[in-house]
Every structure is written in C-alpha cells, then in structure tokens.
Amino acid sequence: MRAVTVRSPAKINLALSVGPPRPDGFHPLATVYQAVALYDDVTATPREDGELTLEVIGDFAAATPADDSNLAVRAARSLADRYDVSAGSDLLIRKTIPVAGGMAGGSTDAAAALLACSRAWGLTIGAGELTALAAELGSDVPFCLVGHTALGQGRGEQVTEVMSRGTFQWVFAVSGEGLPTPEVYRELDRIRARRRIPADAPSVPPALLTALLTGDPGALAVALSNDLQDAALSLRPELGDTLRFGLEHGALAAQVSGSGPTCLFLAEDARAAVDLAVALAGSGLCRTVRQAEGPVPGARVINAI
Numbered sequence: 001m002r003a004v005t006v007r008s009p010a011k012i013n014l015a016l017s018v019g020p021p022r023p024d025g026f027h028p029l030a031t032v033y034q035a036v037a038l039y040d041d042v043t044a045t046p047r048e049d050g051e052l053t054l055e056v057i058g059d060f061a062a063a064t065p066a067d068d069s070n071l072a073v074r075a076a077r078s079l080a081d082r083y084d085v086s087a088g089s090d091l092l093i094r095k096t097i098p099v100a101g102g103m104a105g106g107s108t109d110a111a112a113a114l115l116a117c118s119r120a121w122g123l124t125i126g127a128g129e130l131t132a133l134a135a136e137l138g139s140d141v142p143f144c145l146v147g148h149t150a151l152g153q154g155r156g157e158q159v160t161e162v163m164s165r166g167t168f169q170w171v172f173a174v175s176g177e178g179l180p181t182p183e184v185y186r187e188l189d190r191i192r193a194r195r196r197i198p199a200d201a202p203s204v205p206p207a208l209l210t211a212l213l214t215g216d217p218g219a220l221a222v223a224l225s226n227d228l229q230d231a232a233l234s235l236r237p238e239l240g241d242t243l244r245f246g247l248e249h250g251a252l253a254a255q256v257s258g259s260g261p262t263c264l265f266l267a268e269d270a271r272a273a274v275d276l277a278v279a280l281a282g283s284g285l286c287r288t289v290r291q292a293e294g295p296v297p298g299a300r301v302i303n304a305i
C-alpha cells in the first residue's frame with residue numbers, strides 16, 4: 001500500500017440540453033462536456049486502522065465541506081465497501097476548482113478519490129467497474145474519469161467520446177457564492193411551467209459537433225448552448241452583467257457554466273484570453289478569474305510514493 005496523488009480536471013458543458021424530470025427526479029440530458037485545465041489534486045495515504053480522514057487545502061478550501069458529506073470521502077467509502085477493503089485512508093484535497101460553481105469540482109474530487117484509493121489500496125479494478133461506481137456517486141463523475149470532450153446522456157453519466165480538433169481558450173468568472181445544482185434544475189422546471197414551454201427530449205445541436213471538428217473558436221462560439229442558463233440568471237440576475245461585460249471585452253461567446261454561477265467565456269486565442277481575464281479581474285463583477293484551455297484528459301495518477 002502506498003500514497004497516491006491523482007490530478008482531476010474541472011468540466012464545462014459546451015451544450016446542455018435538459019428534458020422533463022424523470023420519475024426519479026433527475027432530468028434526462030444531452031450534453032457535451034469538455035474537461036479544462038483547472039485541477040484539484042487528491043492524495044490518498046493508506047491507513048491500517050480502516051479510518052477515512054479528510055483535509056482540504058488550496059484556493060477554495062474554506063468553502064469545501066471537510067467531513068463525511070464530502071463526495072471524495074463518500075467515494076472512498078463506497079469503494080472500500082464494494083471491494084471489502086479493511087484499510088482506511090487519509091485524503092488530502094488541494095482545491096483549485098470553484099466549489100458549487102457549475103464546474104464539477106465535487107464530482108472531480110470523487111473521481112480522483114476513486115482512482116487514488118483504488119491504486120493506494122492495490123485494487124485491480126477494470127475501467128468499467130470504476131465508471132459504474134462513479135455513476136452511483138454523481139451524474140458528472142464518470143466524465144471526470146475520462147475527460148477530453150464527450151457526449152453525456154442519461155442523467156449525464158453515460159459518456160461517449162466526441163471528436164474535437166485543437167485547443168480552445170476559456171476564461172472563467174467565479175462568483176463569491178455557489179449555487180446548489182438541485183435549486184437550478186427546480187427553477188428551470190418552474191420557468192417552463194410558468195411560460196408553458198414544453199420540455200422536449202434533450203438533443204445536442206449538430207452544429208456544435210461540426211464546430212468541434214473544425215477546431216475553429218468562431219464556429220464553436222455560435223454553437224454553445226445551455227438550457228440551465230435562464231434558470232441560473234433567474235436566481236442570480238447579476239450574472240447577466242458579467243456575461244455582457246465579457247462580450248464587450250472581446251469574448252467570442254459567454255455562457256453560464258453548467259448550473260452556474262461561474263460564467264465562462266470563449267476567447268479567440270491565448271492573448272485574447274489574458275486580456276479578457278485582466279478586464280474581468282478589474283470589473284468588480286466576480287470574486288476571482290481563472291483562465292484555462294481545453295480539452296484535457298480526465299483523472300490521472302501524477303505521483304505514487
């Protein structure tokens with residue numbers, strides 16, 4: 001048994017099409033995920049006494065639950081239960097990804113914990129088994145294991161790789177306060193009921209898949225979409241100012257990230273991304289700004305002691 005560190009990326013949704021709620025309360029999705037180069041690192045150090053402990057450090061540590069409710073701890077526990085592991089683990093999360101920001105920060109920590117603990121405990125588990133466990137923990141967790149660019153179906157947990165050319169430059173405006181995902185889905189249902197908008201079966205715009213094949217940020221900019229954006233803006237109207245500010249300062253496109261409240265901006269190139277990030281940082285509209293390219297791989301071991 002050995003200490004293992006796994007680095008796991010944030011995700012964005014290039015398209016997020018949401019259908020009517022299912023009997024289990026989840027919404028059927030057709031989404032295109034992209035993993036971006038903002039990472040959390042999770043280190044699992046095995047313990048013989050069977051205990052699971054958690055310490056969180058880094059940018060967003062104060063906003064991260066450091067108890068058993070943390071998805072990384074739940075991931076480690078479900079792995080231990082499923083494979084009859086008597087060992088425990090000290091988990092250390094170094095956070096760089098905003099918490100409750102619509103970028104799968106919690107999900108990616110769970111993906112990282114699954115991989116780190118499985119290696120630290122010396123388990124031999126196939127990718128399919130790990131993905132099945134990931135899906136039980138959360139809709140985004142399987143994607144965080146694979147990364148790159150992928151189609152998500154079902155409630156988001158059924159992941160298929162999508163062809164994408166080149167690298168895109170993204171800028172993120174991070175809010176001071178997170179937005180709980182269930183609230184945003186409920187708001188979408190309310191808006192649709194109020195406006196009598198039928199919730200059709202979800203689908204991904206073909207133009208988006210074509211744009212990804214060209215690698216052209218201009219083509220991608222006009223193909224981005226997010227059904228949760230109206231709901232996030234209804235709960236946080238001030239996000240509209242942030243999106244407008246980005247568009248006025250050179251962004252090719254601006255969109256709420258997943259369920260929000262992080263706003264994402266697509267830049268023409270790396271230089272334009274820096275200019276936009278500087279402008280947003282001085283705007284007073286967000287808590288902090290991040291810049292990252294995508295796509296990048298999913299969770300992977302970066303060192304094993």
Ligand code: C5P
Pocket residue numbers: 025026027028029137138139140154155156181182183185
């Ligand atoms: O799957 P996960 O635990 O990340 O989902 C968090 C919450 O987001 C769910 O409890 C549900 O309220 C909402 N959700 C949904 N439909 C999805 C994914 C998430 O309604 N496809």
